[in-house]
Amino acid sequence: MAAVARRRRAYRAAAVLTSLVAFMGMALLAGPVTAAGGAMPCALPRTDAHHSLGTDTWDDAYKRPRGTFDAALVFLSFPDAKPKTTPAELTADHFPDTSRFFEETSYGAFHLRPHSARRWITMPRPSTAYGIQRDWDPERRTDYLRDAIDVADPRLDFAKYDVVYLIADPDAPGVDSDATKVVNFDEPVEVDGGDLRRLVTVFEQSPPDRHVLAHETAHVFDLPDLYQQPEDGKADWDTRVGDWDLMGSQFGLAPEPFAWHRWKIGWLGPRNIDCAPARHGVTRHSLRAVSAPSGGADGAGVEGPDGTRLAVVRTGTSSAIAVEARTRRGGDASVCREGVLMYRVHSDTASTQGPVEVIDGHPGTSACLRTSVHPALADAPLGVGEGQVTEEGVRVEVTGRGADGEWEVKITK
Incomplete structure (x- = not known):
């Protein structure tokens, strides 16, 4: 019974x-919420958008x-x-x-x-x-x-x-x-x-x-789809993030989750994230690749693995520019181009509607034409000596790469 x-x-x-x-x-x-890095000034607010990429609270549903x-x-x-x-x-x-x-x-x-x-x-x-x-x-x-x-x-x-x-x-x-x-x-x-x-x-x-x-x-685990679904189902699904992150394409060359996703669900903690100050000025960051394993003997600690994996520039109430390093290791072993990847995050944008948009560091060129799901973004990362100014007025420059493999980045707001 x-x-x-x-x-x-x-x-x-x-x-x-x-x-x-x-x-x-x-x-x-x-649903009910719990704190999830809300003390960090660059944590975006979680909104009612489906699978919101807000990082200030966690949805206990x-x-x-x-x-x-x-x-x-x-x-x-x-x-x-x-x-x-x-x-x-x-x-x-x-x-x-x-x-x-x-x-x-x-x-x-x-x-x-x-x-x-x-x-x-x-x-x-x-x-x-x-x-x-x-x-x-x-x-x-x-x-x-x-x-x-x-x-x-x-x-x-x-x-x-x-x-x-x-x-x-x-x-x-x-x-x-x-x-x-x-x-x-x-x-x-x-x-x-x-x-x-x-x-x-x-x-x-x-x-x-x-x-x-x-x-x-x-x-x-409350992560969104990053592709777009064309109304007729025939257009390009992968124009927003290309190969980057399996939530965009399951077939991409770089399926490692974005550092932002890892921050949201708790695999990266405050010691792994640099918040650029809200005021205008210059900051410098040493970024370890997101795919690099934790250096700790016990794997990921309570606050996350070792090293800075993400730099964040807040650009609005619910928006930010994220900067991270991607290299040929782990899930990114087949990545088309290594370097420093930039992308916009909108925590008030729903799944499939464009909560993440990769910023193309080499607009007008493409790479890996036969293997990439969207070749125009396959060469999006910046290499050493390269820089780009975003439409929000944020300049990101890759100034070098250390002997330990960390990427040296200068951000000017």
Whole structure:
């Protein structure tokens, strides 16, 4: 009876699903907040914009990714298809690569531990009955999620897991790999004595798109999409950030998260960030590459890894220019051009609407034409001896590079 009651509550809650966060860009209701670097003068305010990049507070509707998170992988088959792969094979498509990505980009502060089901769970309807597609009909999407929770509940204790991935049989006729997204609930679904706030729905073919699960998982930690979605779906999606950061493109040459993203979710702390003074003047900064591992014996400390990883110039109430170094190591091993990267951040701009815009240090030129997702920005970083004045009147110059690999930067406001 208790299980039936839980499922009935799930049915009621599932009827009020929000639009998919990865593509609809709609804001959740504001949740409780906790301080997140608010004492720093260059911390932008968190706003009601969906996945706001404000760094002064943390939205407690999301779990901060530190320590170990347990992730459940649930495998869903359908009556109209016999799976051609096994849960073990599909798990290997994503792990340990996804866990390794987060461990390295968090400087050892975050560990994602997968728990994979061994058997398929059969959905009650054929795959074609759900209308699975990128811009999914809300009612049919609700049917899918309601059925998935219903069939998984007897086999899975949802309350034990920090992240739940619903992985559909990729070879079922009604499955569209373009539909992989994160779903938020307007009201948490009460299951197994806990509140289920969001699910990752996975429809990837095998092998999957590069970094797809890391991208979707980052939404669970309140990070926004940085691409733009053209109305007709045919224009360039990657003009805002190009290859830089996997929240722009999963296929980019430089998938390392921006230092700003790492600051927002707590992997960088105050000792890793230089705030340029609000007054006019000159400041100098030594920047260690964002992909450089922490030098501490214990990995990332409470306040973050060693070295300055980000310099910030506040340009408005909800805007700033961020300056960081990108080099060929870690996730950026295939980066097209090394150097000092600049980008604008707007904390009042929603996911997919342009919360980050990379500033092209070499306008009018392109690079890595065959491999970059947007060659015009592939050579965006400034090299030693180069400088640029932004439209906000901020001049950034790279004055040298030390023996330890740090980039020496002069900022004039």
